[in-house]
Each structure stands twice: as C-alpha cells, then as structure tokens.
Amino acid sequence: MKVKLEDVCERGSSNLKQSDIIDKSGEYPIYGAAGYLGNIDFYHQDKPYIAVVKDGAGIGRTTLHPAKSSVIGTMQYLLPKENVLPEYLYYVVKYMHLEKYFTGATIPHIYFKDYKNEEFNLDTLDRQIEIVGILKKVEDIIEFRRQELDKLDNLIKARFVEMFGDSEHNTKRWSIAKLSSLCNVGSSKRIYQSELTETGIPFLRISDLNERIDGKNNTPQLFIPNDKYDELQTNGLVPSVGDILVTARGTLGKCYIIKPSDTFYFQDGMISWLSDINESITSLYLSYLFSTTGVQKQIANLQAGSTVAYLSIAMLKNLDIMIPPKTLQQQFAYFVTQVNKSKVAVQAALDKAQLLFDSLMQKYFG
Template identity: 55%
Template sequence: MKVLLGDVCERGSSNLKQSDVISCIGDYPIYGAAGYIGNVDFYQQDKEYIAVVKDGAGIGRVMLLPENSSVIGTMQYLLPKENVLPKYLYYVVRHMHLEKYYTGATIPHIYFKDYKNEEFNLSSMEEQKRIVAILQLIENIIDARKQQLIKLEDLIKARFVEMFGDILCNDKGWPIYALDAISSSRLGKMLDAKRNTEKNSFPYLANFNVQWFEFDLSALHEMDFTDAEREEFSLKDGDLLITEGGEVGRCARRC
C-alpha cells in the first residue's frame, strides 16, 4: 500500500543546546548530529524513534534511537505511529536521501513540511518484520566487511612504511610538501530547492553519490547550472571529491 511519510509518523522538535547538556550527568542518553553526546537526568521520548539532522553539516542523516532518550535542537524527531515499526521507518527514511530538500546558502536546513509527502510502500506488520530482519542481516554483513577493510587498510599502511619509511619521521629523507602546495580545493555549488527553476537542469553529485573510492551513480538528482557554472564545477580527470556531510571524509577520485 502506497502511503506518504506524513501518514506514518509525527514530527517532534527539541530546543536543547549541546552547550546546555554537555556537563549534565544522569541515566538517559542524548544525541546530536555526530551521534551520542552524553547522559542527562531527563528524556524527551519514551519510545523508540527516528531522528533526522535538520540543520548544518550532515543534514538528512538518519538515526534510529532508543526509548528514554533525547536529541539536541539541530535534530528533528520522527515519531512512528502504530502502523509502522520504528526500524522499518528508519530504513525507509534513510533511503529517501532527505538532504536533497535542503535550503539555505550559509547554513543548510531541511523541513518536515517539504519532505512529509515522500511516498513509499507500507507493508503489513508481519511483512515489515520480515523485511527488517533481512536488512539487519545485510547490515551485519556490511559491518563485518567494513572491519575487514579497516584491517586491510592497516596492512597497506604497514607495507607503505616498509617501502618508503615513516613519513612523520621522514627517516628516508623524502621531500615533504604542504597539501595546498600541490593541490587546490573548492566547494561545490549549494542547492537551494526554492530557487531551482528546472530550466537548465543537469545531474550533480551529492554526498550520498560519493562512496569510498567510487561513485554511486544509481540515483542522480538535478539542479540548475549556468554555462559558467558548468565549466566551474565540472569534474576533471584526477579530481578528488571529499564529503563534508554524512560520513565526513569519505572520498572518491575521477579517473
């Protein structure tokens, strides 16, 4: 059955600031855009819920958070209704890539009123449980593979030191350059959905398209580019893209 996101959850807000809670102590966890902050002596939600980063870096990032916990004001609560499992809703919202709704040139924001009409398939409760179990198994496999990749990366670093020495100590006398001496950097064009006319639309790469060492081109969005902007922001061979939101530092290079 096709439903809208607004049919299966309610929006909740928080006015808590990280500076207000960083020194608190208690039994109840509180979370921010980067994850767990600490424990406090109160909580705002008594049931499992979804939290979405709505302001600043990492907008659109989705978390499934436990009962008896809270988030700070840069986050937004999505409170599941009785017709949806929290974890099923988590997978659904994560797949929606809500960052595409951001507005604002300096500090990006996303608003529930803009993305609440996202449509998806709402299965029966039994089917939701089955789907969640399958996706959880897949996530476990992915997590195990990530641990393998970490071990392989450590191996590569060890082999690098064997071949070229310790760069920090420069024990083999290699010439050392500052990064800005051998490269230049720039930000991509900021998307402002309210100003997008769709008259000169072209595909662009968002954070979720940049994976580790490769580009995921299965879902490309479009926005307006002038001829000058196309020239300025077009990727050239050898360009390295590094994400500033989501999993910060993830990178891929155009070959």
C-alpha cells in the same frame, strides 16, 4: 496500502545544544548528527524513535534510537504511531531520501511540513516484522563488506608506517622539502552559478569529491557546458592524470588522484589542485602521506585562531614533506596495487549487496 508519512508518525523537536551537555553525565544516551555524543541524567523520549538531521552537514541522514534517549536540536524527532514498528519506519524514511527537500544555500534545512505527505506502502504489523528481518540481514552483509574494506585500508596504512616511519617525527630521517618545491599548488578557474547547466561535464562540489574519495558512486548534480570544458582544457586549466585534488574545507587534506577515466571540473576555493609533481615523489605516496598524523597535525596547527577550518593554498605550500627514496615509494605502490585487487572484489560484493538492499526497499515501500 498506501499511506502518508504523517499517518504513521508525529514530529517532535529538541531545544538541546551540544554545549548544553558538556560535563554532563548520567545513564541516558544523547545523539547528534554524527552519532553518539555522551550520556546525560535525563531523556526526551521514553519509546524508540527515528531522528533525521534537519540542519547543516549530513542533512537528511536517518537514524533509529532506543527508548529513554534524546537528540540535539539539529535533529528532528519522528515518533512512531501504534500502526508502525520503529524499525519499519526507520527503513521507510531512509527509502525516502529526505535530503532532496533541503532549502538554504549557506546552512541547508529540511522541514517536516515539506515531506510529511510522502507516500509509501504500509504493511500489517506481522508483515512489518518479516520485512525488517530481511532488510536487517542485507544491511548486516553491507556493514560486513564495509568493515572488510576498512581492514584493507588499515593494512595499507600500517604498511606505509612500516616502510616510511612516523611522519610526525620523521623517525627514518628522510630529507624534508616544502610542498611548494615539489609541485604546483593552485585551484581551478572559478565557475559562476550562471555558467552551470543541467547536462554536460560534471562539476564537482567538495561534497561530491568527498564521496569519490570515499569510493561512493555519486550521481552528478551540476554540470558545465562541453565547450566551456574544452576551453579550460585548451588553456591547461583541467587536471591531468596523476594530479592530486585536496579538500580545503570541512575534513581538510583528503586527497583524490586523477584517473585516466576522469572527466569533470571542480569548485575553486573548496578544493586545491596539486600539479606538475616532481619526479622525486609519486602521487600515491603523497596522497597517503596527507592522511598521516604528521601532515594532519601540521594542517591542524595552521588553523590556530581560525573559527572556520580552511586549508588555504598558502598553507598547503608551507607543509613539510618527507622524501624517501623513489624505489621505496614504488615498492609501496606495488603493495597498494596488490591490496587494491582484493578491495575491488570486496567492493563488487558490497555493490551487489547494496543493489539488493535498494531493490528490496523499492519493492516493499514503493
């Protein structure tokens, strides 16, 4: 039968801040938006419950937590009533994609009052047990495929270190150059809110770029007109194949290499653009170098005294870059190509499992 979310759960709130639990210990876990934070000597909830990120990064993310645990104040408690299993409610709330209810431009929020009337199909408790079992099995397959992808990524990273050494200490004594001498470091032309449209060429915010880097098939939310894109392209203000986009806010220094199939524009200030890359270095090598300890420590050191993590164009230009022989970079590229063939097969299996999971969620709750 169709019911509203408020028919199966009650909301609860937490006044705990992350700073409140520093140096605390105990036997009861406490969680934040990114997951487990530690243990404390008290708990808020004596039964299993759902938590939803209601403020800031990761808004709408839904998690299931055990009895005798707590969450911090950026998360909303959803406490199951007697007519619903906690695990069933967890899948229901995931199905609802509560992030669509966010308000606020600087710090997004979602409120229970806005989504409490969401409707879904509520089955009997026996049927709920059956549905939870099926969804859990498919979710386990999805997690297994993700772990396979992680292992392949780690294989590439290990091969990188084997071939090029420790980037922090330049153990193979490669020559060093500033990034500014190896490529043009800049960003896009500013696109104003008034220029955005509902159709046209996708316009990527930093969150959209992060999803692309992570291999997610995100659906564009913002666009610019085709003629605006053509104008930018005519003026040489659109990235070319092989150029690199670098995240400049949030998680700093994540890289995306422009592909032949890419047609989009991107947010200035939040995303930097490496173009006209010197022939002595390949885009693939450079993008993997950015993920190494050596470059990440340089980026972290440049943040000293800053309250907001930001990788400016000036900071990027000043990074020290190891330059191994081009032939070695090309050998690495060949290795990555071979591993990527395996990744494509695993990704296809992951996509298939995800499609099954999504269709089952629609079938059970829609």
